[in-house]
Amino acid sequence: MSFYPQQQTVDGDSHDLHLRTDVLVVGGSIAGCWAALAARRAGAGVILAEKGYVGTAGVVAAATAGGAHTVPGKTEHNDKVVNGRRAVAGGVDDPVLARRVYDETYRISLRLQEMGFEPNPGRPGASPFGGEPRLTSFNGPYSLHFLRTALLKAGVRILDHSPALELLAADGVVTGAAGVNRQSEQSWAVRAGAVILATGGNAFRSGAMGTNGVTGDGHLFGAEAGARLVGMEFSGHYGIAPAGSQTTKGFWYGSATFYDGAGRELPVNGWGAVPDVARAVMETGGAWATINRGGPDMQRFARRTVNLFQFFDRAGIDPFKDRFPLTLLYEGHVRGVGGLVVDDTASTGVPGLYAAGDVTDRTHMTGAQMSGAGPAVSWCLASGEWAGAAASAFAAGPGRALRRHEAVGLGGLGLRAPSGSACPTNALHDLRAAVQAEILPIEKNVFRSLDGIDASTGRLDGLWERHRGTLLGGGVREVVLARETAALLAGARWLYRAARQRTETRGLHRLRDHPASDAAQRDRIVLAGVDGIRLAREPLRAQAGQAAA
Numbered sequence: 001m002s003f004y005p006q007q008q009t010v011d012g013d014s015h016d017l018h019l020r021t022d023v024l025v026v027g028g029s030i031a032g033c034w035a036a037l038a039a040r041r042a043g044a045g046v047i048l049a050e051k052g053y054v055g056t057a058g059v060v061a062a063a064t065a066g067g068a069h070t071v072p073g074k075t076e077h078n079d080k081v082v083n084g085r086r087a088v089a090g091g092v093d094d095p096v097l098a099r100r101v102y103d104e105t106y107r108i109s110l111r112l113q114e115m116g117f118e119p120n121p122g123r124p125g126a127s128p129f130g131g132e133p134r135l136t137s138f139n140g141p142y143s144l145h146f147l148r149t150a151l152l153k154a155g156v157r158i159l160d161h162s163p164a165l166e167l168l169a170a171d172g173v174v175t176g177a178a179g180v181n182r183q184s185e186q187s188w189a190v191r192a193g194a195v196i197l198a199t200g201g202n203a204f205r206s207g208a209m210g211t212n213g214v215t216g217d218g219h220l221f222g223a224e225a226g227a228r229l230v231g232m233e234f235s236g237h238y239g240i241a242p243a244g245s246q247t248t249k250g251f252w253y254g255s256a257t258f259y260d261g262a263g264r265e266l267p268v269n270g271w272g273a274v275p276d277v278a279r280a281v282m283e284t285g286g287a288w289a290t291i292n293r294g295g296p297d298m299q300r301f302a303r304r305t306v307n308l309f310q311f312f313d314r315a316g317i318d319p320f321k322d323r324f325p326l327t328l329l330y331e332g333h334v335r336g337v338g339g340l341v342v343d344d345t346a347s348t349g350v351p352g353l354y355a356a357g358d359v360t361d362r363t364h365m366t367g368a369q370m371s372g373a374g375p376a377v378s379w380c381l382a383s384g385e386w387a388g389a390a391a392s393a394f395a396a397g398p399g400r401a402l403r404r405h406e407a408v409g410l411g412g413l414g415l416r417a418p419s420g421s422a423c424p425t426n427a428l429h430d431l432r433a434a435v436q437a438e439i440l441p442i443e444k445n446v447f448r449s450l451d452g453i454d455a456s457t458g459r460l461d462g463l464w465e466r467h468r469g470t471l472l473g474g475g476v477r478e479v480v481l482a483r484e485t486a487a488l489l490a491g492a493r494w495l496y497r498a499a500r501q502r503t504e505t506r507g508l509h510r511l512r513d514h515p516a517s518d519a520a521q522r523d524r525i526v527l528a529g530v531d532g533i534r535l536a537r538e539p540l541r542a543q544a545g546q547a548a549a
Helices: 030-041 075-083 095-115 140-154 217-225 270-284 296-303 306-315 374-396 398-402 425-439 450-467 476-501
Strands: 017-026 046-049 064-067 136-139 157-159 164-170 173-181 186-197 238-242 257-260 287-290 324-330 353-355 407-409 523-528 534-539
Touching (some): 017 173, 046 186, 064 374, 075 095, 095 136, 136 374, 164 186, 164 217, 173 476, 186 374, 238 270, 257 270, 270 287, 270 324
Parallel strands (some): 017 046
Antiparallel strands (some): 064 136, 164 407, 257 287
């Protein structure tokens, strides 16, 4: 039996802690923190619930990332920012919307400066490779601590170590969420006038740096509420890392020479190296690199990337002279682009539910290619700004009365089970490993095949059917694990459903059976549903300003 309430109706006795607020934000990395601050500036009372600790949670907290932005009057610079990835976007990006994001990021950068934020602590305004100063460079530990301090100063209540497990709804409107606190081992429920999901993407617990907490929870929560997903097939991104390291930062790719397992040089560099490195691993048993193409400026900048160079120093490797072995770590929808469909106000289309950051679709920014670095951070900030403003307005209007209506929990697989018997921890780990076995191997997901997709889909559907009525955690740790595992299983099914529909190669979806792009498939594959999955193909939106769906 699970300690988590099995009845769906949420009342005063169903959870240990009951709270009410105007806006609830689920997720506490950059997007969630900025959404909470934006909602607070709009006058809303805000609670932020985070699976980990706000200040160390999320991918950026483990690294450093910089947001791109336009600069008023700098036409040449602005064109480079907006069009920087158009050549590899596969024709499914939206430069008009991207420009709106980058313009918004500039305004946010000014606000951050007013708040005292330093984009490069100790080197204000510096840009390592020249050009316009980057005003939104996020040094992980510094920037997340800065945002936590700003949240507390603004009066946002933070629930640390409090993973959400489900959304709550009343009369078809999302009116809160419920979850558990890892430290007190109690359940909580927050009734709110609106909810913002900012839970990040899904790397399927691959071990890539900073990704263990991003398990697709928000995708599952949103789908259970009726939200749709898009771009899930553009998920075949793996980060190149030195073997033995979790660090997948890719700034050095363009300054490296890559080799296959036989020592032959690979004629690639930059982000395009990933499939060639994968092919070398599969065909020659390994891949190697030396960062020998960069000049002194690049080397000085690289040395400041502590999380990478600590590994090299400990291993006794001089990466600028020595060849070092490589591994590929899956990054999925963290650096891929698929996620929840949102409109220009960050609404999911489900009343009362908004979303920001990596949990959402980002094809408008970089098309079918990876969204990491500048575009991803810019989207986190801009979408957080829009979500905070729109959620506050909804909470002050339609959501105000509904947060006092009787609510029901929307959580399904992993949270409630007719059997009533909790799964042993080892059974939960076995199920998670079975899902990972269909997603993480490079031979399955760097280069896909129709037969491989069908085989994986069959196995994943079998797991779903086998566990749909029995997956249940007993204690706090097991309930969280069960729910995360449910999100991984659901995410894998969406990924391969979308991949099967796109019978072409485009960006991060590489299909052996159809190695070329098909102009007739320059569209969007939209999914809905958790148990029974529905698919639709929709044209790209014609112009900015209309809903992205």
